[in-house]
Amino acid sequence: MTHTTTEPAALSPAPSASVLDEHARGWRSKLWQAGLVLAVVFFASWYVDLLDFRTLANGVPAIATLLRESLPPDFTNVMDWMSPLLDTLAMSIAGTAIAVSASVPLAFLAARNTTPHPAVFYLTRTLLNGLRSVPELIMGIIFVAAVGFGALPGVLALGLHSIGMVGKFFAEAIEHVDEAPVEAADASGATRLQVLWHAVLPQVLPQFADVSIYRWEYNFRASTVMGMVGAGGIGFELMGSLRIMQYQEVSAILIVILLMVTMVDSLSGHLRKTFK
Missing domain, CATH: 1.20.5 (Single alpha-helices involved in coiled-coils or other helix-helix interfaces)
Known part of the structure; x- marks a missing residue:
């Protein structure tokens, strides 16, 4: 067994x-x-x-x-601040438009997966680093000396400084795209420009819109500082009140700026939801 x-x-x-x-x-x-x-x-x-x-x-x-x-705030001249506020808003919009327009082509040159040559990549990255390293306040002083007082030097300073930041974020978004659509477009015989237009750009447009809106928020706040160096806007009024030590008027201007920043923040949040 x-x-x-x-x-x-x-x-x-x-x-x-x-x-x-x-x-x-x-x-x-x-x-x-x-x-x-x-x-x-x-x-x-x-x-x-x-x-x-x-x-x-x-x-x-x-x-x-x-x-x-500084208390109580003095709003006696509040109507005189409406035009400088409009200047500040216009400066932020125009400066952001300059930055976005210039950053899109620069981003494709500064992204490793879309640049035509490594030398172009390093040259473009160096340019973006240089623009980003100079504060917009210093650029504002330079442009005030070059083109005079007013909103124009503020727009140029905000635009050029923003190119360094916006271009960097755009390039990083391009470097993180899904390669499958790009390879499919290449396999179908599309030209390099067609690949960028049909396979890369649709993937990064939401990020581009998000970064652009965030930068507009930043530029609105930065444009108030531009006025302190003679570049116009509500910052010019704020600096004038500080120089003559009218602190009650200063607090009133700061409250007005806070209300405008809150409105811009609400509008940008709505725009971000729209572009998602």
Whole structure:
């Protein structure tokens, strides 16, 4: 009589020690990185005296005095601010339009997957970095000296500085497109321009619209600063009130700017929903 023996069911192997060690090393690496970031933040805060609480406390009475002198807000000249507000709004729209118009072709040259040559890629990226590295306030001063006072130097400064930022974001959106439509267009015999137009551009248009609207929001806030260097807009009125220490009028202008920024933010949110 033969007996059949049944092999015991194989047990699932325990986790390998090497896997656990690798997991532990990963956590230790993350902790070291977090500690390094915190150390850099702490050093930067100490370096700029952000941790000097005695100095901060000594400044509180001066701030309280300034706030008392700013109340109540003086809206006597509010109607005189409507035209500068319109200038500020127009500056932000025109500057954003310049940036978007110039950034679209530059973005295709600055994206690794659409640039015609590596030399063109590095040259365009350098151009975008250069435009982005010069603050719009400095550009505003330069253009005021070049073309005179008014809204035009503000538009030029906002437009050129925005090209550096908008072009970078556009290029990064192009680099992250799905390659399947691009390969399908190439396989069908489409020209390079046709591939960009039919396979790449439709994928990035929503991101382009989103970035453009966000940049318009930023440019509206930045255009208020442009007025402080003589580039027109509501910032010019704000600077004039500060110079003669009319703090009640200053607080009124700041409230008006806050209301306009809130309106622009609401409108841009509606536009983003529309383009989704």
